[in-house]
Amino acid sequence: MHASEDGPHPHGHDHGHDHEHSALSGNALRVRALESILVEKGYVAPDALDAIIETYETRIGPRNGARVVARAWADPAFREWLRRDATAAIASLGYGGRQGEHMVAVENTPEEHNLVVCTLCSCYPWPVLGLPPAWYKSAAYRSRAVIDPRGVLADFGVTLPEARRIRVWDSTAEIRYLVLPMRPAGTEGWSEEALAELVTRDSMIGTGLARDPAGAPA
Amino acid sequence: MKPLDALAAALEPVAPLPRSEAEPAFREPWEASVFAMTVALHQRGLFTWSEWAECLGGAIRAAQAAGDPDLGDTYYQHWLAALETMVARKGVTGAELLAQRKAAWDRAAHATPHGQPILLENDPLFAGGT
Structure with missing residues (x-):
């Protein structure tokens, strides 16, 4: 699979003599080696791999989480359920954890802001947010989120009142956190769909806030 | 890059890092493949997700020790190294x-x-x- 995409080596300086033929990068070669052996030994099926990639590239993304947050904003009973048992509340909307992880929703309030990190290996709430952005996986974020969360927020353009506490949640293989951002003022009576448009990926990690309704198409 | 440089890089502000909402999940097809193989092998029970997280954490620490500034763009390289380690550990290949x-x-x-x-x-x- 993907032969045509990673095959040609358009500016192959190492292979200038060989421009009529293809070349693969070292990583691509290692991956093909591993994949072909796993397929031969019956550990994985190519179709199943394609299905997993398709799912994560197109069907699972931050919009899932945005719908969870919008429902929590619009429906107090759902919000209570999410606080009590996020795994079940999120599963009720059809988003389930494939790695068997437990979801915990942490709610932002005027007193407390929540920020999520995984210092070990960038664990991330995939079922609701898709795959992590590059910065989430960087050593800089993993270390600085813990030692200087206010500075990290400033880098993201977020300045919180001095009095607001910041809690940092370190994810594990078993527990993933979803931040429930504060509902923006001026959105009374909005539909869940319109509310979901205000929920950014970063607001559900805690490196951002929900969008200002004035700046969003209502 | 020396470990000391990696440490310095880790203390740089995160601001220059990419953070577009539209950022693709995978930058190259091999990244998607290594991700999918890991998910598939986990689904068939070859390892638990805790084992995987630990193995991946080890690969990340090893890469950092070897001088990788670990800016997030080498993340799936860490996955690949961890997956190679894991399949060897489990006697697959x-x-x-x-x-x-x-x-x-x-x-x-x-x-x-x-x-x-x-x-x-x-x-x-x-x-x-x-």
Whole structure:
């Protein structure tokens, strides 16, 4: 699979003599080696791999989480359920954890802001947010989120009142956190769909806030 | 990069890092493949997700120790190293077979005209499936 995409080596300086033929990068070669052996030994099926990639590239993304947050904003009973048992509340909307992880929703309030990190290996709430952005996986974020969360927020353009506490949640293989951002003022009576448009990926990690309704198409 | 430089890089502000909402999940097809293989092997019960997180954490620490500034762009390289470690640990395939097969794919790629799918059979030394 993907032969045509990673095959040609358009500016192959190492292979200038060989421009009529293809070349693969070292990583691509290692991956093909591993994949072909796993397929031969019956550990994985190519179709199943394609299905997993398709799912994560197109069907699972931050919009899932945005719908969870919008429902929590619009429906107090759902919000209570999410606080009590996020795994079940999120599963009720059809988003389930494939790695068997437990979801915990942490709610932002005027007193407390929540920020999520995984210092070990960038664990991330995939079922609701898709795959992590590059910065989430960087050593800089993993270390600085813990030692200087206010500075990290400033880098993201977020300045919180001095009095607001910041809690940092370190994810594990078993527990993933979803931040429930504060509902923006001026959105009374909005539909869940319109509310979901205000929920950014970063607001559900805690490196951002929900969008200002004035700046969003209502 | 020396470990000290990696440490310095880790203390740089995160601001210059990419953070577009539209950022693709995978930058290259091999990243998607290594991700999918990991998910598939976990689904069939070869390892638990805790084992995986620990193995991946080890690969990240090893890369950092070797000088990787670990800016997030090498994340799936860490996955690849961790997955190679994991399959060896679970007795699925060792480094020797992986290296042989990698060389076969390299020969196959070079023997494949541009624009055509690269198949293992294109390896001039291909001896058929096992």
